[in-house]
Amino acid sequence: MEGLDAVVVGGGLAGLAAAYRLAKDGLAVILFERGDHPGSKSMTGGRLYLEPVRPYLPELWEEAPLERMVTKERITAMAEGASVTFEFTSEGLRRPQPHSWTVLRSPFDRWFGEKVAEVGGFVIPQRKVTDLLKEDGKVVGVVAEGEEIPAQVVILADGVLSPLGEKAGLRGPLDPRYAAVGFKEVIRLEQGEIEKRFGLREGEGLAHLFFGSITKGVFGGGFLYTNRESLSLGLVVGIEAFTERLPAEMPELLEDFKARPEVAPLIEGGELLEYSAHLIPEGAHRVVKRLYGDGVLLAGDAAGFALNHGITVRGMDFALASGALAAQAVKEAKERGDFSSGSLARYEELLKGSFVLKDMEAFGHTSEVLAHGRLYDRYPYFLCSLAEELFRVGAGPKEKISRTLWRFAKDLLLDSKTWKDLWRMREL
Template structure:
């Protein structure tokens, strides 16, 4: 191992490995330090990758990467304790190259991506925790891991949502409860043919992505998710940290209740739980993004808060890839100029501003605040369920015109509430 490196990257997740891959390809001396025993060993993401940004870096990556299934079905459900109303979109366009998305198991996918970085020339050292950063004359000049100090010209922080290194550098504040959520997930093994039958999939290459609101998070800000893998399901619940302190249902119980729901239980019947995990999820959007650059250091991926949750789609991995690409480009330019100052590395911020990363984060900047409305997770799932009940239950009693049935249910929530929430939701999206 060299005594000094051009770049040290902390974290071998998607952002860290992509940055390492791109920089090593250009001949830089790159060290990637991973706290886990191997890349992906600590990653619990529950697991969908929108492939467009990775496709630009590794064309046709899905032909060699250990992806699980290509998503060809989108489902969204509003759930109460005893009902579910589901929107189902099944279309060939969802799986069309190069905009396809995939379910992934990060423990295997991250290992493949780290190997790509290693093959490009990066050195990857697992099982090491970085405790602090070396700072000389106001510039980050390496990392401190236990008793070892390893110097570098630039450090890239890709150490996840709870980046204590960024916090120690004063680049971001301590996480606030309304900025993050807790996700809890199970991997449930089922035979491929059973998954195909239960989700109406043609083969083991096709997959479904399913998001749920209402009952899964016990009426708190959050929801449920389900992704089909080749021979397993990723099933989980996410709940905002701010809602857990007064929730009568702890999040592990939320997952158990979710599994027992009349919609979910038949889908996981006879499945074997082979993994149970929990992790923090960035949920604050644009408002939680820290200072991204200082002299000698950049922040990428989840550590930078790059995640978008707009109810019908949850994105993080494609933003991680794009942020790592922008960081790599900024680092290469700084290397040519031999200038590692904050001003020089701010090219990273400029590149992000011109990419879909910041444009999308700005577009949906109001959505996290909109989602704090408790009616979204309590009143509206019940409202939709009640309307469906009145539409489809025939019991011989006096009938009403459909518009009157709907208005009777809307009045229970409050007409003005519905109108105002609709307008706010439209602006947030």
């Protein structure tokens, strides 16, 4: 392992993107993954927004093992015994290129690891990096299970907890306020049954988000994504609320969610293939002090690069772009022969010029807005009650729609807390 340009720690999307770009540009790079292979520890079954990342890895997407192009979006507000669903579809989601796809990370990451090897990178599975090599305060390599591996630069893509990021002095420990825990099931259904059940054309997919009473009034929500021959279904709950109030209730919460009449018919007859849990950054960029140091960079979840915008939930595109830009910064540093902090500051410049830091700066406080409990009890109940009044026909005379809307609007707008919530929502 002499003469390494870079060591990448972590075989998730950020690490794989960094290793791929470095190897493709002719740099000597090794990626360490503690699992059996890249993707062996990935629980994500979600969606990847392709438009933001096409410029960074343009040659990959024609053959990537993506599941379904998302052509139908749904959001459901849930109260006890009622729900309201908004659905959107558009030819613009299909053409000229599909803007997002559902993804199963385990097969996708494994394929990506193979692509890294094809372009000359080394992927070392089942090796845990436990420490950083340092000389005079500069990172000069890693320690993997007792073996010292020197390198010009280390890219840390070691996940939301990032213990190595802490050791590098780039970030602090994860604050429970800035993370969520996700619980997911993968449920097998036949391809044709998925398309019939969700009203989809062949190869098309659905992304469905849920919020409201399913999380017992705390920050979080549900999700359902259609894959080729399976569904990814689960719940996400803020970890602070989870540890304080809900740890014993999570399996019950998930079962209650699956039993809801809005969900049960969608998964009926399916075979449970997988159950998993995972930590998710929700404003975790606040614990990051710097994105670079002498001989070291931070990327992906380790840098807190993820955004829950309420109607869009993003992380994979941030991981891929930040990994690719980390590789670009390392390539330029090698050309200069300088891997100091001053040289690697180029990484932050590249991020600022991309959607990554522009979106993080614009929407980085949305997790605080979404943490307010009224979003999960008061407002879903309001929407469901209003819908019931509008659609229900009783024995007596029917109230005019305008009067019903005005009556509900007065109830909502005369509440001072509503105005405070509206003011907070300017961050969204």
